[in-house]
Amino acid sequence: MERLGKTFLFDELDKSIQQAAFDEASAHTRDVPRTLECMHWLAESNYEIHFSPSSEMSERIIFPVSPNESNGIEDARFVRFVEDDGSVIYYATYTAYNGRVILPQLIETTDFLNFHVLTLNGRAVQNKGMALFPRRIDGRYVMLTRQDDEDLFLSFSDNPHFWSDSVLLEEPQQPWEFVKLGNCGSPIETEAGWLVLTHGVGPMRKYCIGAILLDLHDPARVIGRLKEPLLRPEGNEREGYVPNVVYSCGSLVHNGQLILPYGISDTASSIVRIELSELLAALI
Template identity: 75%
Template sequence: MSLSLHRHQFTLQPESARVIIRPFIPASSHRLSTIIGRVLALTEAEVEEEMERVHAGFDDRHLDIESALFNHFVKVESQVFTQRQLSRARQLLIGAVFSGEYALESAALFNPSIVPHPDQTGVAEGGLRFIMSLRATGEGHISSIEFREGHIAPDGEITLTPVSRFVSLPEVVPNPGYRKKRFVIKLHEMGFDNECAMTVMNALADEFTRSELSACVVRVRRENLPLAHENRRTLECVQWLADSNYELRFPDKLALSERILFPVSDNESNGIEDARFVRFVEDDGNVLYYATYTAYNGRAILPQLIETQDFLHFRVLTLNGSAVQNKGMALFPRRVGGRYAMLSRQDDENLFVMFSDNPHYWSDPHLILRPAEVWESVKIGNCGSPLETEAGWLVITHGVGTMRQYCIGAALLDLNDPTRVIGRLRGPLLCPLGSEREGYVPNVVYSCGSLIHGGQLILPYAMSDKSTAIVSTPLAELLQAMKP
């Protein structure tokens, strides 16, 4: 059966002009001190003249350049070897010599997911405002998460809100909170359930802050001097785990396209990859947006979780459990049989589903789909969270076949028992065609999430790991094609 596909006439291309300011600080303390010394040797007139050049060259590229430069001055302030009071201009110039621009999406803008916007105010009846997340990749192949806003009109036409020239990093909340139970579980999984770790944890309340944790770590370190190697590694792990669970906050004045989630913790230092956002509705009707993503530090991957209600305040959390591994975890949009459900790929080949009473803890995966057709003979995975239909859970899949070509397919799971596959496309829903085949990784179409609206499947997809487009297809046709 041939499916009707409508490719919407726009493409999201990477834009090199969207830049943030990042620290540009040498690892050598000797070099750092030498650079600071050169700035301290300038006269005040020379400092002000140079700062005028900085403002003239960069003010129109950033919403608030001085805040970024001052933050970078604070990072090196302890190395400033003078007792005299520094002028604001000199502080900013020290920050400027330790700063550099980073083009977030200079290499690629791809792997999208799409969810209904939390604010539908003013949307015409039959229309929908949506948020699209995108993986942006720049110099050094560091990936981050960007956002776009758009509308689906009652007649099905899709438009995107114009993108701002500016991009802003969020504030990292300085003293986030933690829950002891999750913290202890993760320490146990990592092999740090020893006496040293328990001494730290036992001194904390069921919910504690980063400052309270740091005070406990300092006390335990002091009380156990000289520190044994195992205890040193344990305390370092406790601090690392705290750094991997953090909170971010954007000012509400920022447009959606101006917000960027850039790597914060060490375990994602080389990228936040392939976020799969889902609008999750609890049994009591409360709505929370989750996203699973892959943290990458250049050596290992770690699945993580994002939580937000408004796309202004984000909580980033480590996931726990023996089944938290590999890429492509995707949460169902509601509980199934009273439990949370998640798609995953445990073995880099097949598709699994797992259930949990806690969205932060996952184990006992059930194999549901193996490669069956030539176009998916190498491996299969999901293209985002399942979509609920009257016929069953619609799972958009990806398959890798000959010549490492990625195509997009679909499967249907039983609504009440998602371990049971009740339908599956024999052929691909979407394959790379024409110019879609050319890019950073050729012959790939891929998605991290779709939605259903107005009887249509709305599927944003990446083209060869470079740019992004949107295709739609009638839901009824797709479901009919998947009948057993």
């Protein structure tokens, strides 16, 4: 890799990898081909997308670009992130899927014209459904994660691209979430605490949406939770490509109401409005 400068294009990296593979094959060195393959795979997963300023917002669609996304870009969780200096950047975590394995990814943009797509790295990056808090807490980035496909975890980092530390946040407690527990998007900051919408999977793979409340200063401390689902599939919502499911990747507060878009059995979508004060009262 010494052939490359401090900055280089993908084609230059590709040629360097091919040359390194040829050199190592001649030297009969073991394990190097796999390392070079991983380097190429990682490079393909980090790229940029640029849209014309004259384009309409509705025309700016991010399609799969890398082979790791060949079967889909799934469950993007967008968040408006405010840095300590007041500057704003929009992040989105999503799952790249190639039909065999998943790859957790991160989108970054400040203007919704130029998008940087990067790979998430580290021990805490092991599963789907990561969701970033909208600001740093005690100087660190904080992310909702799932490490074991059952429980909800909290991860901390000094760099949004690398995640090593994680702690158990919440385990399934109610029958409607006994199979596994995950998040429904980035936490929302309220005066009462961090509002986290969750999804719980229960008997017959039924997906419901619930809620927990985290301490504002110590988000690893759960200070409230709903015993019953906030939203569950009813009537025609139980029918679809993946039946018996309501699911969301994010919500927002507007005029004192929680605006919650949600998917219905991977077939349709809807929006529900919930009085925020009533929800917080039920959580506390």
